[in-house]
Structure formats: C-alpha cells, structure tokens
Amino acid sequence: MKILVLISNVPDTTTKIRFTGDNKSFDTNGVQWIINPWDELALTRAMELKEAGAFETITVANVGTQITESTLRKALAVGADEAIRVDAVPQDAFFVASQLAKVAEGYDVILAGIEASDYNGAGVGGMLAELLGINSVSAVSGLEIENGALKVHRDIDGGSQVLSVPTPVVLIVQKGIAIEPRIPAMRGIMMARKKPLNVIAPVDAESKTEFLGFELPAPKAACKMVEEDNAKELIRLLHEEAKVL
Amino acid sequence: MSVLVYTENWDGKFKKLSYEMVSLASAIAKQMGITVTALSIGHVADDELKSLGKYGANKVLNVQDNRFESLDNKALADAVAKAASKEGAKVIILAHNNEGKAIAPRVSVKLNAGLVSGVIGTPLSVNPFVVRKKVFTQKAFANIQIKSDIRVLTFAQNSFEIVENNVDTAVEVYDPQIADGEFNTKVLDTHKITGKVLLSDAEIVVSGGRGMKGPENWGGLEELGELLGAGMACSRPVSDEGWRSHEEHVGQTGKMIAPNLYLAFGISGAIQHLGGVSSSKVIVAVNKDPEAPIFEAADYGIVGDAFKVIPQLIEAVKEMKTA
C-alpha cells in the first residue's frame, strides 16, 4: 500500500498575527514556519503504521513556494521518505486541491489535516477526494490497518464511530490520530538532506475565493477582578451585569 | 432560485443550531430576493419539519433513506448537490460541525462553487458576495469574496441569532436517487454521548486545566457544571494525561467552542488554548497566578485557589437559584 500525507506550511502557533499593505495581506516578517499541527499528527501516525509494516514508504506533498522547503525537510527529518512540492502560491483551497489531484493519483491512503491553522479553510481534503472521485472520511481520530483493511475511528456530532472503508480513500484527520507529534532526531535531520524533494510545475486551476482584507479583533476591556473569598459577588455579576446566568 | 440549507437532525429532532441556520438562510435569501429551501435527511416527523417554517423555510425537502445513516461523505455530498441543483440554489449552507465540514468541500467541487468555512453572520454584501470569518485560529477576522455564481458556506454556530419569521412551508418528499455503489462506508460500531450536555451545544462551559492537579479533583467542577446545566471541557494536557476524555479537549488542536459563558479553572491561558475558546461571549478565569495570560482574555477573574473558590461558587449558584 502507498500512503501520501499532505503537509501545509503554517506560522508557528505562537506567532503574533500582523497584516501589511492596508490590512490586505498577512505579514510574514520574522514568522517561524511549522508543519500544520494536524498534518504533523498525520505524519506521526503514518510513521507508526509504516513501522508496523502497513506501508513501505511515506510520501509527503505540499503546494507552496520555495519558503515551504524547510517545512518539507522537517517532514523528511521526522521520517517521510520523499517529498513533492508543487511550485505555486497556494491561492485557495480549490486551487490547492486541484494541484494535489495531479500528484495524489495511485495512492491508497491519503491523509489530510482537518484544517490548516492559518486560514482554517477546512476544504482541501474533501475537495481532493471529490476531484479524484474517491471516498473520504472526516474528523478521523484513529486509524488501524490490518492485512490491507482499514479500520477508521471518526467523531460524529454527539458521539464517535468505528468504520470500515475501502481504499483509495482520503482521511481527514484531527486530534487522536496520534497524541504526541514526533520530532526530528539529529540522525533524521542528517538523512533528510539526502532524501528526494521533487519540485513540480503547477497545473492551470482557478481560485474561487479571494481574501479582500483582514482585521484584528478590538482590544478587550480589562478583566474585572473579584476577591478570592467573594465568589458570591462573581455569581451576582454574571447574573445581573453580564446576564449570562 | 433559492438558498439551500442542510438541516441535520439528532434522533429526529432539530436543534438551536438548525434554527440559527434557517434564520441565516432566510436573511441571505432576503438580501438576494430569493427563497429558502431546507434539506432534511433521515426520519423526522412532519411537525418537526414544518417547525423550520417558523424561521423562514419556504420549502422542506424530506429525504427518507436509511442508507444515509452511515453518513457516507460521498453519498451525502451527492444528495446535497443534487438537491441544490434541483432547487436552483445560489447559496448552500451547512453547519461548521463534523458532518458539515465533511461534506461541504465535496459539494463545492460538484457544483463548481467557491467554499468558505466557518462563516460568521450574514454576508457583508451579496453582490459581490463577501463573507466574514475568523482566521489564524480566532486571532483575526477576514473578509472573503466568493467569485463563483454558486457559493457553499459552513456556518459557525452561535454567530447568528435565531429570528422568527413565520412563512408557509411545503414539505416535499424527495429522493435524490443515489446508486448503491456510492455508499462505501460501513459502520462497525457507534458510540453516542448520552446523559451529558454536548460541548458543542452548551450555553455554559465549565473547564479545568492542569491546575486542578488530578482527575480525582473534578468532583466540584462536575457539581458546578450540573447546577449550571453546563458542558464540561478541559485543556490539552488534561486530556493528554488521560484525566479527562479527548472529547472535552478545547483549543487550537481540540474543539472550538463559542458558549455564552466559559469558566476556566486552573488554566494558564496559553495562546493555543485561547484559540478554541476566545469566541465565548463572557470568559471567567480562576487562577492562583495573577500573571496568568488567561486574565488578559477574561472578562471576570478571581486570583485564588480553585479548590477554595469552587465550593463557594457552588453555594452561590444554589443561593441564586432559590432566590
């Protein structure tokens, strides 16, 4: 079986968000880039399954410009065997999914994160499955593979389920697929330098959405403090002033 | 032409979320001068279907086909897209929850439509079609134009008030005619959360962090939660340690919630935690460290020991209830 893990390159989760050019674009100055947290968990699970013999190699793919290469190298250092970068500015989810559809053919299991922590689009995985005409399962919180058969755990609204689903399939994963992400070891970092990172040209695809502008939330009013031994006053405030009780 | 709104049901019943979505659909339909069609899949009684008319649904398509119970993403998306085409839908609204997020992207591809997920409130304009959502995990807002003629949106719960808007509703039985071969997901086991307030529905959420020291100390929080009819949540280390179930983990990598009131006990307020809770209308923090970042996000706070404060809060709530 062949597995592909989609990797989105996102700002570190502690990044202070700023915008430039009249609030029309995200200010990437000084930003540290990381593997999208859900993609990192997907890659971790892929590694575990590979070690258990379910896959021989792990491929990771990203749509992005040169700046995403350090993130792909990190994925290789964690343990992916080869990386593909489609050389394009990721315009929107449909554009990205259209690019990935060209590289994702022939894989049995494709893992996508439930969203990317930058634009929270939650679109690429499902769109890719639809473009490929294959099954998808979303909100996946567990994956087991036995003799080539998939057992998938997913959250539903108000509970959870265990499923069997035929391949090829796109699994859109979240927390639970793995708990602690693997971090690259020194040896992995050395080896990553020699692993293939193939850059391919984008295909024609249109974007269907466009960011017009961004805004930061209004600063919050100061927190109203209540004494430790006066919890009663807190309840009164919540009841009479905030009117939430 | 219409706005199509996909209203899921829970054991045959709609929820506040469903009515929020129909209210939103109705507001958009007014902006565009078109009608509202709701799509319901599963066994829902006629009276319940008709209740959607109270919020502005002119028509309800009623699909009763047991095969959809497996929530097969491909087949469901197919059904929604077919209903959209039949109704000449210009806007399709799904919930920004597990099911909506699973099928909206597929629907958008089928209809050649642009997708924006997690939309808050009504569009800023319908021509051009511009919507608003939170980005960078709650740290900013973005205004996004959808350039296609058909648009698919997933709606962020609690971002639009229910508006009553009684209209005559016709319920129409509808069969989207999905072939058996489209259903490939086989459910082996289902676990439903019962007897608890679902975190996603909760108006009030009681949450505990590492400052609660261990799973044995959750009794007070649970009692407080029960008194308030609240959902229970926790920070990531708490679920990673196995003190509480993963279902309760909120934050950037857990659930995103937007209750009216979020009560955080022994939670430091790391940026990744706040990413999942900062849309709450009112945040209350109890933390013994006056420098804890949670106080920057909170509206009300107590610097103090959660173990002392929780029993007092329980008493105060009991008093308020009897008053």
Ligand SMILES: Cc1cc2nc3c(=O)[nH]c(=O)nc-3n(C[C@H](O)[C@H](O)[C@H](O)COP(=O)(O)OP(=O)(O)OC[C@H]3O[C@@H](n4cnc5c(N)ncnc54)[C@H](O)[C@@H]3O)c2cc1C
């Ligand atoms: C990529 C990434 C994603 C993440 N995603 C999430 C996420 O989704 N959700 C999440 O929660 N975290 C997430 N984290 C972790 C996050 O950075 C913090 O480590 C975590 O939120 C801290 O949890 P905590 O507040 O419970 O614990 P701590 O930070 O240890 O805070 C405990 C707090 O309890 C207080 N305290 C101790 N004793 C008492 C007492 N007796 N009474 C009152 N207060 C007391 C302390 O003063 C302290 O402020 C993520 C981290 C990363 C790197």
